[in-house]
Amino acid sequence: MASDRIFGLVTLFVALGYIASATQIQTSFLTDPVGPKAFPMLIGAVAALCSLVMIVKPDPDPDWPMLRTWGALAIAVIVLIIYAYALKPLGFVIPTVFAAGILSYQISPRMVPAALSGAGLSIGLFLLFKYALGLSLVGFPKGWF
Amino acid sequence: MEMLANLSLGFSVALSPFTLALAVAGCFLGTIIGALPGLGPSNGVAILIPLTFTMGLDATSALVLMTAVYYGAMYGGRISSILLNIPGDEPALMTTLDGYPMAKQGRAGDALVLSGVASFVGAFLATIGLMLLAPMLARVAYLFGPAEYFALYLLAFCTLGGMASNNQAKAALASCIGLGIAMIGVDSSSGLPRLTGGNLHLYDGIDFLVAIVGLFAIAEVFFFIESHGKGSSIGVKLDKVRIPWKDIMATKWTMLRASFVGFIAGILPGAGASLGSFLAYMSEKSIAGEKGGFGTGVAKGVAAPEAGNNSAAGGALVPMLTLGVPGSGTTAVLLALLMTLNITPGPTLFTERPEVVWGLIASLLIANVVLLLMNVPMVKIFVKILMVPAWVLLPGVTMISFVGIYSLSGSYFDLLLMVGFGVLGYILRKLEIPTVPVILGILLGGNMEDALRRAMVLSDGDAMFLFSTPIAIGLWIAAIAGFVAPMFLRGVLKKPQAVTD
The missing domain is CATH 1.10.287 (Helix Hairpins)
Structure with a gap:
């Protein structure tokens, strides 16, 4: 209601x-x-x-998540916002490791698999976009390579 | 025989080795997208649009690829419905009703093959129907002036709102949100900015792709965070897959009837595939009667919704191609694709760019055959892909969405908007406010206003001009009926609850 x-x-x-x-x-x-x-x-x-x-004429209330889940959702939103700002100056690879890793941790809270999926997704997607699909994606901050 | 000549034109476009390879790749990718829980035809196609755009494919190739993905996702949706009891998207809900019980009886392989064949029959017949009906409707569509178009857009919002939600106010509010967003940006006729709040990023308006990817894909990530990715493990065993000839023969009339019902439902602007699979299932259930055992895992209960759903997907292309009004969420996404490729759907599309229309139709036929060949022997591979855990899949989807949207404009502002739309999509879906009308509003808002303004220019401001022709009056009546009728029919058209373990 x-x-x-x-x-x-x-x-x-x-x-x-x-x-x-x-x-x-x-x-x-x-x-x-x-x-x-x-x-x-x-x-x-x-x-x-x-x-x-x-x-x-309101409908019955939906099942809202618990307070802890709200926290997880808030963290996810903040991470995505930071990621949006970081993508241009820092390149694709480094922000993606963190963003994907943190999102993965929010879905399933286990440290090692989350870190592995962050790193794996970052490198795997970079190679896919850059070399398989030929998008002009900036991988690293300017001046590193 | 004009149709055959057109069709051969279409095949000459779609049968080059390159486009054929694209079709096969698209079918494979689409089936995976449809099968993965949390990714359906709408968000799958939405994520891929910006990527194909930046890959620099020409219009026909991009169209072939994306329609293959679209049909593939329609096929793939049944895999998670049957094995996981999770519908990939709304139309697949009806397949869980008999598919999951059938899989629990140890007949998962039979259910998968049978539903694959039913999908083929539905999609194939619908493509034939599309070929016959679309050119005729395109001729009628020449009679449409701005007043008729305004009424038609209204009809789409009303029927979509009426069907998509249990609460008319919420559906109408969703349409208003979409239309309101579409107004932002430079006004096309006066050239002055509107409702931008002085923000330069908003002068070009809000790109519908940003909204679609945000509302569909990013919102999905939030839902997975809420559920912690639970409920995505396979609970049934899949043994050797054989072709269940007996079941296929026993359901042939069911498939034909369901395809017909689904196609009609698909043509109605705004009604779409959910209504198609629902009506197909319910009509077969009432034909079979009490003894049919619907809901306990019978072959007809699997074949009917799948044939209806895929046939409606084809039928929904009829209003989308001829009038530019999509019939469902997924066709709305396809309309977005056409608009991205600078193809304006409508009656003139059939005369001015026949190679696009008939190339599309030919590639639908090709995709359909490829999908049948791919889905029966290779179904085990797709089942393997279902085992990708949510904590890898969803972050991956998010990152692909970011790259796709970022490659559109290279601006962080679009990414922020996309996250905003993701949050909005989460809240809307929590409150049971449908998100498809929002998309439709953003896509059609500009056209709808243009139609109204041109009509008023023609009539010099006389509002009665909107009701001046029989076609317009008919559309207005249909729009009002489509919005009001579901309120009274809700008791009759009650959706069956999904099976629980």
């Missing part, structure tokens, strides 16, 4: 914000009868209506 209500409330605010920012869209002098504002505002209105229905 509560999850649907909370999500509905969040999407209601997002939808209202969306409509508000749609009113700020600049229109050019060459405009058609509908213009660039109307369709986004229509979408926002439908979304707001749906959110209201979710708040008034």
Whole structure:
């Protein structure tokens, strides 16, 4: 019950914000009868209506994971964000060892297999992309080789 | 005989040694993707699109490869359904109902071969149907103006929403999320930025591939972290695989009927393969009656959903190719592929680029034969691949997704967006909000708005123009019925629960 209500409330605010920012869209002098504002505002209105229905008539709660699993999920998200930033300056191989290893550990918490799969995936995928598929992937930080 | 001439054009495109090799590779890869739990046709094809794009294949080769992967994944989905009781994706759910009990009786090999043959029959008949029906529909589609297209897009969202979820509000909200995201970026007619919040990265809009890979593949990783990769071990034994001629002969009418039902379900815009396998299974169950023993591991219960599911996959290509409206999540991904390759589906595709359409159809036929030959004798190899543990597979999938999306634009911003979509996909799926309408919204949002605006330009702002032709009125009625009817039919069309151990 509560999850649907909370999500509905969040999407209601997002939808209202969306409509508000749609009113700020600049229109050019060459405009058609509908213009660039109307369709986004229509979408926002439908979304707001749906959110209201979710708040008034929520479904039963899903099985949310335990607190520890939330921690694991949060770690995974943070790792992926860092990975996204690290890919360009550090090349593919080094960030991938860590990111794949940590993700693997979150799925199955055993140190050695996780480390092995991180290293294996990193080197294996690099060879696959670089030499088998011919993508121009930067493997290592600039100036190393 | 125009069709045969077209078909020979198609085969002349698709039968070169290189494309044939691509088709075989795609079938092999696709079957693996479909068989691995956690990877299905949608996310499998989605991850591969950016990679094929950067590999520099031409449009036809890329199309042949990806359709082979698409059909292969449809075939492969049955392997994890039967052996693990885990449907690779939603349409495969119905196969678990009789496939898993059959495997537990020690007939895993029979079930795999039988379902492979049923898949072949369904997909083959659907491809024939596609060849007959698509050119006719393409001719009708010439009558479609902007008002009709607007109603058609609406119909797709309504039927998809109606079928995909148990709660209409949630399905409609999902469509709105997708449409809302599609609005971000530079407005095509005025050339001014919209809803970008001043962020330069958003001026080009959000690439649908980023959203698809995030919502399907990255979200899957979060689900595996939640479940710690449990439940992916094979509980049944697979002995020597023989061809169960008796079962195949006994189910031939079932396969034919199921293919027909599945194909019709596939054509409906937005309904797709899940409805196809569901209707095929339920109609065969009611034909067989109480004595049929559906749900206890009977051959017909395996053949019907597989034929229906694969036939619907072919049927879903009809609206996708002729009207540009996909019939299911996977065809939405295929539409994304076409758009990436700069091919605009629609009636003009059949006249302007016949080599693409008929090359695609020929490669579907080729892929289908290759898959049948590959899946019967080599099924043991695919079963071996199922043993790849989740803690290697899922990190691998994530890294491939990152490389694929990164190779599109080389910007970290797309990667961040992809992770964001992954989180969104996790939350949406937890709350039972379907994610396919989100994808459809991002893909079609721009076209839908264009159709509305062009219609209003034509009519000089008169809203009644949207209901001015019989076709448009028919589509509006179908859209409203498609959205409202499932609310009342929910009691009748109750999905059977999956078998538990």
